[in-house]
Amino acid sequence: MYPILILLSELFIIPNSTNLVSPTNIQEISHYSNYSLSQVNISKGKTKGNLQEMLDALGERETGKKAGDPQQYTFENPQLGFLGKYQFAEVILIRLGYYQASKFYRNGTDKNYWRGTWTNKQGIDSKAKLLNSPKVQEIxxxxxxxxxxxxxxxSLKKQRKSINxxxxxxxxxxxxxxIKTIIVTRSGLLAAAHLRGYDNVVKLLVQGNISHDEFGTSILEYLEKFGGYSVQ
Incomplete structure (x- = not known):
């Protein structure tokens, strides 16, 4: 299990003020050549919703099934084997401690075959158990x-950069x-990382390198579509 920077309890808190910005703030922000979060009062900007609302929108985009449809949780991508409401890949469940495998998608296999071993974390001892456990998928x-x-x-720190x-x-x-103009927000970055991995998010921020997933979905779509939610 890798160390987790943000306490899970913090992810459920919806603050009175937020670092997320709505499109109405674009002109205000552009006036600052040396921008920092303390320079602009963005607490007045309206957010799209809270964490769960963002996740419901993400689940709808990932599965193609309407928010609230319980079949989101049991959905398995027929081409590449991603699982559930959030289309989990083997690699992230390995890192989170739910699954173990020496070979997995993009590291010895051409799709998520789920031929490894489940660790019984949160009671998950099989692919079927995960697909039938909405609560665990949300965790x-x-x-x-x-x-x-x-x-x-x-990664940004190693490059002498800061998320701020x-x-x-x-x-x-x-x-x-x-040209596409996007306000960078925490929720947008998290969604983009879920689509393309943290490394491609950093390449986007530092180098402007735009990547796409196996189905041609742009990292910019997720950065924009899921930006502006209050997830802190």
């Missing part, structure tokens, strides 16, 4: 978000010849 995605946040911050160099800023990205 696991929160654990995953904590790990993603730790990894993003750690980007949070709340309106950044222009060029994708396929078009």
């Amino acid at each position: 696991a995605i929160r654990e995953a978000f904590s790990v993603y946040w730790e990894d993003i911050n750690s 160099d980007y949070l709340g800023k309106s950044i222009k990205f060029r994708e396929r010849g078009k």
Whole structure:
């Protein structure tokens, strides 16, 4: 089990003020050439919703099934074997301590075959048990978000950068010849990391490198679509 930077209890707290920014703040932020979170009062910006609302939207995007549909939890991607409401891959469940395997997707196999061993964490001893355990899937995605946040911050620090160099800023990205302006928020970064991994999030922030998943989904879609939720 890897160390978790954010306490799970903190992920359930919806603060009175937030570091998340709505599109109405773009002009205000652009006035600051040396931007820092303390320079702009963004607590007045409205958020899209709380953590659970963000996760419900994420589950709908991941599975193609409407929010609230219990079949989200039992959904298995027929092409690559991702599991459940949040389409977990072998690698993240290995890191979270639910699963063990020497070979897994992108590390010796061409899909998530789930041929390894389940550790019985949270009572999960099989793929079927995970697919039929909504509560555990909700716990696991929160654990995953904590790990993603730790990894993003750690990687940026190694490059002498800080997450505060980007949070709340309106950044222009060029994708396929078009300019897209996105306000970087914590919820957007977490969703982007879930899609493409923390390393590709850092490459996006530092180098402007835009990546896509196996189905052609852009990291920018998740950064924008799931940005602006209060997840702290």
